[in-house]
Amino acid sequence: MSTGKYLTFALDKEEYAVPVLRVREIIKIMDITRVPQLPAYVKGVINLRGKVVPIVDMRMKFGLPAREYSERTCIIVVEVAVRNSVVMMGVIVDSVSDVLTISTEEVAAPPDFGGSKEGGWVEALAKVKGHVKILLNLDKMLGADSELIRAA
Numbered sequence: 001m002s003t004g005k006y007l008t009f010a011l012d013k014e015e016y017a018v019p020v021l022r023v024r025e026i027i028k029i030m031d032i033t034r035v036p037q038l039p040a041y042v043k044g045v046i047n048l049r050g051k052v053v054p055i056v057d058m059r060m061k062f063g064l065p066a067r068e069y070s071e072r073t074c075i076i077v078v079e080v081a082v083r084n085s086v087v088m089m090g091v092i093v094d095s096v097s098d099v100l101t102i103s104t105e106e107v108a109a110p111p112d113f114g115g116s117k118e119g120g121w122v123e124a125l126a127k128v129k130g131h132v133k134i135l136l137n138l139d140k141m142l143g144a145d146s147e148l149i150r151a152a
Contacts, residue, residue, distance in 0.1 A: 003104050006126075008097040008133055009076065012064050015097060017126065017133045024077040024088060026096055029069050042145060046075075046090060053077060055090040056145055070094075080142045089142050100133070102126045107135070 006017035007026075027048070032055050034044040041060035045052050055075060059066060072095040079086050110122040123137040 003102055003107070006100050006102055006133070006135065007076065008100055009093040010095045010097055011058055011062060011093060015131060015133045016058075016093075017100065017102070017135050018076070018078060018138055020099055022079050022138055024079060027075050027077065027090075029073050029075060029092070039145075043092065048077065048088075048090075051088065053088050053090050054145065055092060056142060057092045059092070059094070061141075067094075078138055078142075081139045082143045089145070091142070100126075100128055102128065102133075102135075 005020040007020050007023050008015050008017045010016075030046055032044040032046055035042070038044075041057050043055045043057050045054050047053075057066075069092075073092065074096055075090040075092055076096065077088055077090045080089050106126045106128055107124045108127065110125055121137055121141040122134055124135045126133040126135055
């Protein structure tokens with residue numbers, strides 16, 4: 001985990017972060033076309049200026065209770081490395097918080113919970129201004145979902 005700039009976002013009462021360099025854009029919730037036979041957390045796809053972008057609801061992906069989308073709910077379009085290519089995917093979050101510069105001193109390895117089901121989704125933890133931000137590994141978290149959507 002390197003230092004650098006991270007986009008932080010909220011899900012429930014927790015703060016998560018992804019590298020800014022992987023974020024393509026942040027958009028308002030829009031109509032999502034459902035795709036049959038995908039997990040419930042894969043909401044479907046959107047047409048973003050001629051590109052089909054798969055959309056994952058992060059609340060559902062993380063096993064959080066569903067809730068109505070609000071004016072703060074948005075889609076973060078990110079780049080995910082899958083095999084030898086990079087694909088764009090959108091993730092629905094409760095709200096976008098901030099862009100932070102995280103230094104080496106603020107980063108700690110995640111605790112070992114004994115084979116957690118997330119399979120390496122949590123890259124590290126950052127202690128910033130008295131709060132813990134969970135730094136996510138987008139490739140491990142969303143790479144398999146990209147493969148699922150391609151197969152559908």
